[in-house]
Amino acid sequence: MIKSLLTGCAAAAALSFALSNAAYADTTVKIGHVAPLTGGSAHQGKDNENGARLAIEEINAKGLVIGGQKVTLQLDPQDDAGDPRQATQVAQKLVDDKVVAVVGHETSGTSIPASKIYSDAGIVQISPSATNPKYTEQGFKTTYRVVATDAQQGPALANYAAKELHVKKIAIVDDSTAYGQGLSQQFETAAKAAGMTVVSHDATNDKAVDFRAILTKIKGENPDAIMIGAMDATGGPFAKQAKQLGLRAKILAGDGVCTANIADLAGNAADNIVCSQAGVGLDQMAGGAAFAAKYKKRYEQDVVLYSPYTYDAVYIIVDAMKRANSVDPAKILAAMPATDYKGVIGQTTFDAKGDLKHGVISIYGYKEGKRTFINKVSM
Structure with a gap:
């Protein structure tokens, strides 16, 4: 009888010890990332993924404890190919994978349709690069971004074109995406308000490679500048063909074109491009040099554009986890509005819609193919 009691006590103690250890066992927490890893913008998408992965590797190496449990972060990377339909499919996959938050998508055209799925699931979505104002104007509590919007860009x-380049006549072209249309429409409204004459507004698409018909028409209109709303895979060849056709007009573009890769895509026509970035450029970030060095060490290549933003987005999610003392998606979401995080890209605080309270627009040009900072506009 005594032996039986002792055996029972030992079993109970062992069970208690096992349960105690289980309570403190490692918890694996998935954070999703979505960007185009195939298609014309794959280089930008991979750059974004690299930034998120770098943050996760750093956090795991340092050790993360939430609610008394050791947490190991795991990146769940998905490819939306820059396609809105594929974006919604991978968004649902991430929900099914039980991620606690998502960094992405890269473009406005994919971020906007995917946002409804994350909203329905109650999962935080932080886009590092979607600039269309509509993304955060849908009334969702889950949508955030760490860049300025096209309403600012x-x-x-x-205004830079009017005041500094003294542009009087301008032609506008967009790539028919949510990003390209949104940026070009905001630009057109502001251009007219600044006294410029918009001689034409044409549309191409983000898969086009031959722009000679549009450019020949524009050449006859003789504008001082051409604004193109597109990504660099479109904007680069567009600028190159404009130069080949003898157009002397400056090429103006937004952040999708404003990359380190544009010289490879535009050739020596890159030096005719003036572009904006919906945030602080790497060369203007206080922590930019250090980030560039560790990125280069890890991936043996240079930053393309928005990897510092995906890097900070991961840290912002983890900051919300720490303040919530939980890895529950609902509690992470509840902690997000109070975000006040200082990272590589600067101080991040959000307004009620999930936009940055203090957006910054950087203006760049190119000299011998190298991106050169011109000016910064605080919004």
């Missing part, structure tokens, strides 16, 4: 670029 378009006017900043237009």
